[in-house]
Amino acid sequence: MMPFNYLRATAPDEAVHAVSARGAKFLGGGTNLVDLMKYNVEHPTTLIDVTHLDFTQITITGSTTLIGAGVRNSDLANHETIRTSYPLLSQALLSGASPQLRNMATTGGNLLQRTRCYYFMDTTFPACNKRTPGSGCAAIKGFNRIHAILGASDECIATNPSDMSVALAALNATIHVTGPKGKRTIAIADFHRLPGTTPQLDTNLKPDELITAVELPASKFAKHSYYLKVRDRQSYAFALVSVAAGLEMSSNTIQSAGLALGGVALKPWRSLEAEKFLVGTVASGDAFRKAADLAVAGAKPYEHNAFKVELARQSIVRALTLAAQGVQA
């Protein structure tokens, strides 16, 4: 690990000003950044600790909920409003990492998690366009079992590891940020990027912008949602495929739907086509299978991850079925 200066920010303006220094980075819970620093993938010159900023509240205003960027994953998952009005988010958060890591990880930091692609995380592999632009992609012709089947490019086939972000995509959240030019909001769908020709960029957040909060619109899926995570072991592992499914039901008819996949692309893969199809249909295995086909349309597997296409399809059907059955809260 390279030496770095440490600064504990006490105000957002101070943090944003400090991060303009060359090589400076914000530090949240550190569960991903510190790990990558140990692997020498990240080597910031200054860490600006933003966990002491006043961004640790969850505020409910009318029908919207504003989650401070510094709220820890475990606190968010167990917050009364999140548990009862947005159980999809609670369930997704609790599917991620371990209790220890969730006690550390922040809402803002979770949004900025970097890929767990082996070739990205291990600097002994020289080729990684995400780590060293222009160096190539070792995964495309390498061992690519955990890699993307949707939205990848010839330059990068990495996936986004976050569970929280998948739920936020299905819930249509909005990210609040602040920077030298003031505040702005970014829809969750526009927050993460697909690799294209610039796989080194994970998000559309500018380097000197700080996430301050995540806004959830009125809850529609409180009674009918499910986060299904399929992985190599029961717990404490990243998703091979995950599904965030939310349904608004009137008797057995779907009024509105939220559907997003994790583990399949470099961003949470929300399927507007599947959501649109589901609206107005009667909840049934046939309807869910059709929605699943729409969601994985255009999937392009690589040598070792073809299983993910069918796994995603089956997982979607299962998650929608469990969502339709309803939560027994």
Next chain:
Amino acid sequence: MSSQSCTDIEEQLEDTPPEGPTSLTDIELSRRSFVKGAGILSAAVATGVPRLAAAQEAQAAAVTTPKMMELTLKVNGTSHTLSLDTRTSLLDALREHLLLTGSKKGCDHGQCGACTVLLNGRRVNSCLTLAVTANGAEITTIEGLAQGDTLHPVQAAFLEHDGFQCGYCTPGQICSAVALLKEHKHNTLSTVSFETGNTTNPELTDNEIRERMSGNICRCGAYPNIVAAVRAAAKGASA
């Protein structure tokens, strides 16, 4: 010709701890800085390298010079003021600087839980916690759980149920279980709570214990006895 760069290097060498090494890590860092600094000195003086090259080398040395910070950790009720390289993890601060070697280094990457400690009462991986971020915090390690010669109920339950084989993961398992019981008292949920539909006040079933202890890997595979120990401690705590 190299007087300027030599002064720079001397200043950098002075950045190493003035009192001399106080621990293994300090010794290693001092030796590393010294060798690097001495190398630049001899290169500049003996071979008369051009000023630019010497300056560049000095700059490179500056990049690798440790940044030291003073911080206070309250560990198991006792405050300690330390001057640490900002890169020091909380785990290394505990083990190498405070010589509290109960917390173990397993993977050092947040994947095994052997380093689990309580930070302001919450379980965290001390290997991914930078010590500077814990400045001012209260930390409880395995060494701080017993009251004198009286074991913490979770420690006693691990002994009673033989919740270990080699014992390397045990301090982390026990710290984790202590936090688990507290979290459960506060009615927290797990993914199992959602899978079983018990999302209001989930009972601490064996499946709940397994999921809530999943952040602690036991390579020996003592899991059945670990679950039994946590189950027993939970019963004791609720009795």
